[in-house]
Amino acid sequence: MSTHTHTPHVLPLRVYWGVFTVLVFGTLITVWSATKDLGALNMPIALAIAVTKAAFVILYFMHVKYSTKLTWLFVMAGFLWFIIMVVITMADYTSRTWL
């Protein structure tokens, strides 16, 4: 680590413009798909697009793709914690009427 020469990891401009394009198209598809009555599918589709957009922001704009394993661990732990909270809370609420 001490031999590390400090040069910034500069991403090419096309990466940033590419991510930007993905985000704009993702937003347009989100609005378009929301106008279609897809029944139970509306929610998962909107969520899938939002998660995809978020992944591009985190990996490229926030440089996590080029970060250390420790950073990955922290980021994943944060979102995993959130998923645990939602899943266990909903497991409680949805199963209350079963008794």
Next chain:
Amino acid sequence: MTPLSDHVLPAGVPPPTAHHFIDLHQQEEAEKLGMWTFLITEVMFFGALFTAYVVYRNMYPEAFMLASSKLDWKLGGLNTLVLIVSSLTMAMAIRGAQTAKRGVMLWNIVFTMILGAVFLVVKYFEYMSKWEHHLMPGPSFDVEAFGAWGPQARIFFSIYFAMTGLHAFHMVVGLGIMTWVFLKARKGHFTPQRYVGIEISGLYWHFVDLVWIFLFPMLYLLGAHTTGLGH
């Protein structure tokens, strides 16, 4: 002590490495990890509200659709695009610091701040409109507007104001951080050797954008397939 001679710094700038770090690289990893730790607490902060949303939406899906269709999806969509562009300009500002392009860095910080301000102005007009249409939860809330779903629609608007309000507060804080970043950048504090200050400020800015990426479809678009987009 680690020699700092290979890091050429302008006069008057203090040596960058604190004595408890092996070298600048280790220090910067610690600084970035510190910001990520803060952002994880932010995930938890917003996460509680997201969970409340999931619980009540699951309980009252019809009321949420009805209430959501009262929001102006065009303004919400406009603000989504405003934040996406601001994330791009933020990334460009950091790239400007990495490549020692002072003008690129400073102008993109300014663009980011302008877009942040535009977001808040749009949000102000949205809030005013909700106030005028008696959609602010409280004694003046128009329960009649939602048929049998009045009280449940009020829950939707409570969640709407709590989540977008907390988000807007983060935008205000972000503008404060960007003011600090701009002043530091103008004084030449960010160089390709040492730009972690603007980098972790960018992490915060992108995080606030991330939250909105989820808020927009969750709050604005639930009723779009029943009422169409005919606002």
